[in-house]
Amino acid sequence: MTPTDWLAVLAGTAAIAWVNWYFFLSKRPVATAAAGAGGAQEITITVQGGYEPAEVKVKRGIPVRLIFDRRETSSCSEEVVIPDFGIRKFLPAFQKTPVELTPEKAGAFDITCGMSMLHGKLIVEA
Ligand SMILES: [Cu+2]
Numbered sequence: 001m002t003p004t005d006w007l008a009v010l011a012g013t014a015a016i017a018w019v020n021w022y023f024f025l026s027k028r029p030v031a032t033a034a035a036g037a038g039g040a041q042e043i044t045i046t047v048q049g050g051y052e053p054a055e056v057k058v059k060r061g062i063p064v065r066l067i068f069d070r071r072e073t074s075s076c077s078e079e080v081v082i083p084d085f086g087i088r089k090f091l092p093a094f095q096k097t098p099v100e101l102t103p104e105k106a107g108a109f110d111i112t113c114g115m116s117m118l119h120g121k122l123i124v125e126a
Contacts, residue, residue, distance in 0.1 A: 029053040030123075033064060040065045040100070047077045047091060051111060051120035060106050060124050066099045079114030082122065088114070 001009075031053035036042025040063040046052040047070040058064045068080055070091040081088045085101045103109075103124040111120035 030055040030057060032057040033066075036065060039063070042067065044069050044096070045111075045120065046071060047080070047118075048072050049074070049077075050118050054119070055121045055123055056111075057123045057125060058103060060103050060126050063100060063102045064122075066101075066111075066122075068097045068099060070095060070097065076115060076117055077113050081112050081114060081116075082109060083112075084109040 029052060031043060033041035033043040033056055041058045042065045043053075043056050043058075044067040045056065047068050049072065056066065068089075068091050070077060070093055073093045078091060078093075079088060080091055080097075080099065082099070082101070085103075087099055087101060089097060089099050091097045103122070106124045106126040109122045109124065111122055112118060
C-alpha cells in the first residue's frame with residue numbers, strides 16, 4: 001500500500017471510532033430537577049446546538065419548571081416542543097424562557113426543537 005492508502009485507512013478507522021464513541025459511549029448528561037420557587041421542580045436547560053442536560057429527571061405529580069436558556073440564534077432551536085404535553089414554545093435568543101407542566105404519569109417524554117432535530121428527554125419517575 002502507498003502512504004496515501006495508509007492515510008485513508010487511518011482516517012477511516014478514526015472516523016469509525018469517533019462515531020462509535022459519539023453514539024454509544026459518550027454519556028448523555030442526565031440531571032435531576034431540584035425544588036425551586038413555589039415548590040416546583042426546577043431545572044435550567046442550556047440550548048446551544050442541543051439540550052444540556054439532554055435528559056431531565058422529575059417526579060410525577062409535582063409541577064415542573066423547565067427553564068430553557070437559549071444561547072444561540074440558530075433558527076433550529078428557536079422553538080421547543082414537548083408533544084405529550086401539548087407544548088410548543090418560542091425561545092427568544094439569549095433569554096431564559098420557562099416552560100411549566102405537571103407530569104401526571106411516569107414515562108419518558110420527548111423534548112425536541114420545532115423541526116425535531118434536537119432531542120432531549122423528560123423522564124418522569126413515579
Ligand atoms: Cu431544529
